[in-house]
Amino acid sequence: MLRTRQLSTVAAALAALTTSTVLAAPAVEADANGFRDRVGEAPAVIDVQGVRVKNFARVVVTARYDDLVDGRSGGWTVYVDTSRRRVGPEFGVSGGLSTGTDYSVYRVRHWKYLSGPRSCPLDLSLNYRRDTSTFEISRRCLDRPGRIRVAVVAGKARRDGSWHRDWAPRRHQFYDWVARG
Ligand SMILES: [Ca+2]
Ligand SMILES: [Ca+2]
Structure with missing residues (x-):
């Protein structure tokens, strides 16, 4: 069943995350x-x-992790770029990586949320056997885009309140464009 829910505290904190990783091979x-x-x-x-x-x-x-663990994996955000003319992603989709956590879609500008969650069909599924998390996003949530490209960041809080995070492919970088299929 499709639904839209409020963003969790964990997922909200991910919006401000920064780190660097190594370029991926598409x-x-x-x-x-x-x-x-x-x-x-x-x-x-x-x-x-x-x-x-x-x-x-x-x-x-879908993101696949080394070892997704219910209750220990924090949250993740998928940034979606739908317009080459506007720098950076137009949308962010955030959710927790534990059973029962919240998730939602936001408008984004310059990698920051512009406003509260959008009301549109969105689903999150977590598979701890396959170590995957998946967002299924209605095209309406993304203003019915043509081709898109994405960036993913996952994170979890350290004991001191700072954050571990992993950007894919790396901070504020996107993977290749994916044509409308
Ligand atoms: Ca853009
Ligand atoms: Ca990684």
Whole structure:
């Protein structure tokens, strides 16, 4: 069932995260665009290994982690760039990585949320056996885009309140454009 929910505190904090990682090597697949991310650069519970993007009737973005653990993996944000003319992403989709956590879509400018959550169909699924998190986003949430490109960041709080994070491919960088399928 599709739904829109309020953003969790964990996910909200991700919007301000910054770190750097190493460039990933893109790999094109038949039904989706798959990209890789470096392993071993963040705690395993948030260390992104790969990102898959499907730009179909809905936009589906899946991140795979080294070891996703319920209750320990913090949250993640998918930034979606829908317009080359405007610098940076137009939308951010944030959610927790634990069972029952909240998630939502926001308008973004200069990598910052412009306003409260959008009311539109969005679904989050978490698979702790496959170590994946997936957003299924209605095209309406993204103002019915053509091609898109994404950036992903996962993060979790340290004991002192600062953040571990892993950007894929790296901070404020996108993977390749994915055409409307
Ligand atoms: Ca990584
Ligand atoms: Ca843009």
